[in-house]
Amino acid sequence: MELAELQRIIEATYGDRDRRRGVPSTVAWLAEELGELAQAVRKGTADQQRHEFADVLAWVASLANQMDIDLTQAIERYASGCPRCSASPCACA
Amino acid sequence: MELAELQRIIEATYGDRDRRRGVPSTVAWLAEELGELAQAVRKGTADQQRHEFADVLAWVASLANQMDIDLTQAIERYASGCPRCSASPCACA
Numbered sequence: 001m002e003l004a005e006l007q008r009i010i011e012a013t014y015g016d017r018d019r020r021r022g023v024p025s026t027v028a029w030l031a032e033e034l035g036e037l038a039q040a041v042r043k044g045t046a047d048q049q050r051h052e053f054a055d056v057l058a059w060v061a062s063l064a065n066q067m068d069i070d071l072t073q074a075i076e077r078y079a080s081g082c083p084r085c086s087a088s089p090c091a092c093a
Numbered sequence: 094m095e096l097a098e099l100q101r102i103i104e105a106t107y108g109d110r111d112r113r114r115g116v117p118s119t120v121a122w123l124a125e126e127l128g129e130l131a132q133a134v135r136k137g138t139a140d141q142q143r144h145e146f147a148d149v150l151a152w153v154a155s156l157a158n159q160m161d162i163d164l165t166q167a168i169e170r171y172a173s174g175c176p177r178c179s180a181s182p183c184a185c186a
């Protein structure tokens with residue numbers, strides 16, 4: 001799935017509600033979901049891990065939507081390798 | 094950018110090093126980057142926000158790589174609307 005498509009889907013599904021809750025609430029939800037992902041990584045099944053990875057991506061997309069951030073543009077930072085050393089594999093010390 | 098491409102790029106650029114550090118370290122780095130994103134959302138410029146969104150996505154991809162999780166498969170959970178109510182917009186109470 002394209003990042004732009006992810007942002008579109010999350011906007012259509014949750015955009016109105018998430019915007020009503022506002023940015024600080026979205027940051028809080030994202031932090032909560034990251035905690036759930038950390039737990040699933042530590043002791044969950046692969047299905048539970050997939051579930052939590054998806055939830056984190058969904059909340060990142062919702063937050064980006066509210067901040068008018070284009071994730072496709074943002075991730076260009078990594079498109080040519082490490083943003084610091086410009087190498088792939090990264091050659092930073 | 095496709096999620097699969099993101100996972101490929103991050104694997105090529107950071108895979109060996111991140112795997113040597115291990116999963117708990119990757120979770121810790123992801124948590125740190127989420128904190129930086131939260132700060133950028135609160136008081137950063139749009140460029141700083143893009144930077145931090147990209148870093149969070151990069152660490153999510155690295156963690157998924159180490160857990161052998163396919164983010165494209167994971168996000169299918171949201172492809173047809175809300176995973177709970179199957180509606181888009183979500184109709185959950």
